[in-house]
Amino acid sequence: MAGQGEHDLNCLTIEELENHAHGMMDKQTRDYYNEGSDSNSTLRENTTAYNKYRIRPRVLRDVSKVDSTMDVFGHKNNIPMGVAPTAMQALAHSDGELGTARACKKAKVAMGLSSFSTKTLEEVAEASGDNPHVLQLYLFEEREHSRKLIQRAKKAGFKAVFLTVDTPFLGRRNGEIRNQFKLPPHLKVGNFAEDQIPMPEGENRSSEAQGKSRPKLERKQSQAGYQDGDKRVLPQGPITFHTHAANPTLSWERDIEWLKQECLPEMEVWLKGIATAEDALLAVHHGVSGIVVSNHGGRQLNGALATIDALPEVVEAVQGKIPVHVDGGIRHGTDVFKALALGADFCWVGRPALWGLAYKGQAGVELMLKLLSDEFKLCMSLAGTVKVEDISKEYLVKMDNSGFVSRL
Ligand SMILES: Cc1cc2nc3c(=O)[nH]c(=O)nc-3n(C[C@H](O)[C@H](O)[C@H](O)COP(=O)(O)O)c2cc1C
Numbered sequence: 139m140a141g142q143g144e145h146d147l148n149c150l151t152i153e154e155l156e157n158h159a160h161g162m163m164d165k166q167t168r169d170y171y172n173e174g175s176d177s178n179s180t181l182r183e184n185t186t187a188y189n190k191y192r193i194r195p196r197v198l199r200d201v202s203k204v205d206s207t208m209d210v211f212g213h214k215n216n217i218p219m220g221v222a223p224t225a226m227q228a229l230a231h232s233d234g235e236l237g238t239a240r241a242c243k244k245a246k247v248a249m250g251l252s253s254f255s256t257k258t259l260e261e262v263a264e265a266s267g268d269n270p271h272v273l274q275l276y277l278f279e280e281r282e283h284s285r286k287l288i289q290r291a292k293k294a295g296f297k298a299v300f301l302t303v304d305t306p307f308l309g310r311r312n313g314e315i316r317n318q319f320k321l322p323p324h325l326k327v328g329n330f331a332e333d334q335i336p337m338p339e340g341e342n343r344s345s346e347a348q349g350k351s352r353p354k355l356e357r358k359q360s361q362a363g364y365q366d367g368d369k370r371v372l373p374q375g376p377i378t379f380h381t382h383a384a385n386p387t388l389s390w391e392r393d394i395e396w397l398k399q400e401c402l403p404e405m406e407v408w409l410k411g412i413a414t415a416e417d418a419l420l421a422v423h424h425g426v427s428g429i430v431v432s433n434h435g436g437r438q439l440n441g442a443l444a445t446i447d448a449l450p451e452v453v454e455a456v457q458g459k460i461p462v463h464v465d466g467g468i469r470h471g472t473d474v475f476k477a478l479a480l481g482a483d484f485c486w487v488g489r490p491a492l493w494g495l496a497y498k499g500q501a502g503v504e505l506m507l508k509l510l511s512d513e514f515k516l517c518m519s520l521a522g523t524v525k526v527e528d529i530s531k532e533y534l535v536k537m538d539n540s541g542f543v544s545r546l
């Protein structure tokens with residue numbers, strides 16, 4: 139546990155880190171990182187839903203030595219939590235994904251890399267060394283682009299691909315539209331050649347590559363509801379290259395089998411964005427290695443259930459056949475404890491890493507990981523759990539709106 143002198147007195151909680159990071163990002167970046175979709179209600183509920191669950195602490199259990207470690211992707215993780223894949227981290231700080239990778243390695247926690255990162259996956263793999271790292275994947279309609287990415291990830295030593303399945307279209311992010319989000323010219327999406335990802339004019343791509351890819355992007359725009367009447371509008375303002383990530387054609391039968399063939403045995407195939415028991419059962423049926431209960435940090439389907447509320451039905455359906463991870467709204471060590479008590483094997487945090495980066499680059503991500511890790515270890519001790527496996531639903535109650543408390 140941290141002594142009195144080891145603290146950053148400006149940032150003793152993730153909330154304080156968020157507040158400090160706020161002033162260190164330009165408005166476009168802050169809005170892009172922090173917003174959800176539509177009215178942001180799922181974004182908000184991801185965090186507030188944790189308040190419904192309260193901990194039942196047990197005492198007199200000799201908690202002088204608490205072991206918070208657990209194995210993930212064949213490695214010992216310091217706590218059952220890693221950093222979720224979020225796009226374009228160099229918007230927050232020039233360290234970008236390399237800062238995150240180095241901080242994760244130092245803290246011994248797994249890292250997820252977005253395929254839309256601002257450093258290349260090879261650079262991030264090198265910075266990660268033997269610390270477990272997984273690559274988040276969007277399956278493009280241009281299958282060859284995905285195949286190349288998968289080959290590179292294998293070669294670079296990624297442990298798994300996390301296929302994002304909640305993004306047949308990109309959710310409607312109003313801040314992004316209002317700010318006419320554009321990647322600044324000095325930044326690049328590291329993993330793609332310019333002719334693989336169509337970028338609108340002004341988004342650092344050569345005019346030759348623009349010419350090649352434009353028809354595809356125009357189609358994407360109209361699919362995503364950005365069509366301006368009958369007129370095929372040229373990509374401008376809110377229509378950014380990342381509309382390209384969305385692929386509405388994906389299906390269980392064709393694409394999951396394809397992905398397994400491309401990845402196994404070197405890399406596991408996981409699905410990120412499962413939110414129901416039915417889809418969890420299909421995931422088991424289709425032989426994926428694990429799932430992440432996620433609503434994309436409230437950035438996709440607004441009105442979807444908070445992930446901590448979706449988790450129990452998924453856990454019950456899966457019955458331990460494959461690991462179940464969860465992300466969304468985790469801001470305290472006690473949230474990690476609650477998610478594990480509800481049956482998650484592991485948690486991922488997204489925005490807190492971005493706030494850490496904005497605050498102090500790699501050092502800020504280290505700080506974020508230390509805050510959550512200290513909080514989690516203290517929570518384990520105060521709740522009377524000595525090992526991670528001890529954490530179970532016996533340690534939780536749920537409170538309804540009128541304050542009525544029930545055992546789980
Ligand atoms: C700015 C931002 C970018 C993201 N980019 C991606 C992405 O490229 N791929 C993906 O699967 N999820 C992406 N996510 C979702 C995260 O992986 C994760 O599901 C979410 O951030 C968890 O919620 P939290 O931020 O409340 O912790 C992104 C989230 C944010 C906030």
Ligand SMILES: O=C(O)C(=O)c1ccccc1
Binds near residue numbers: 225380383434
């Ligand atoms: O912004 C996002 O949430 C996201 O998932 C994404 C998708 C494609 C490119 C960049 C980010």
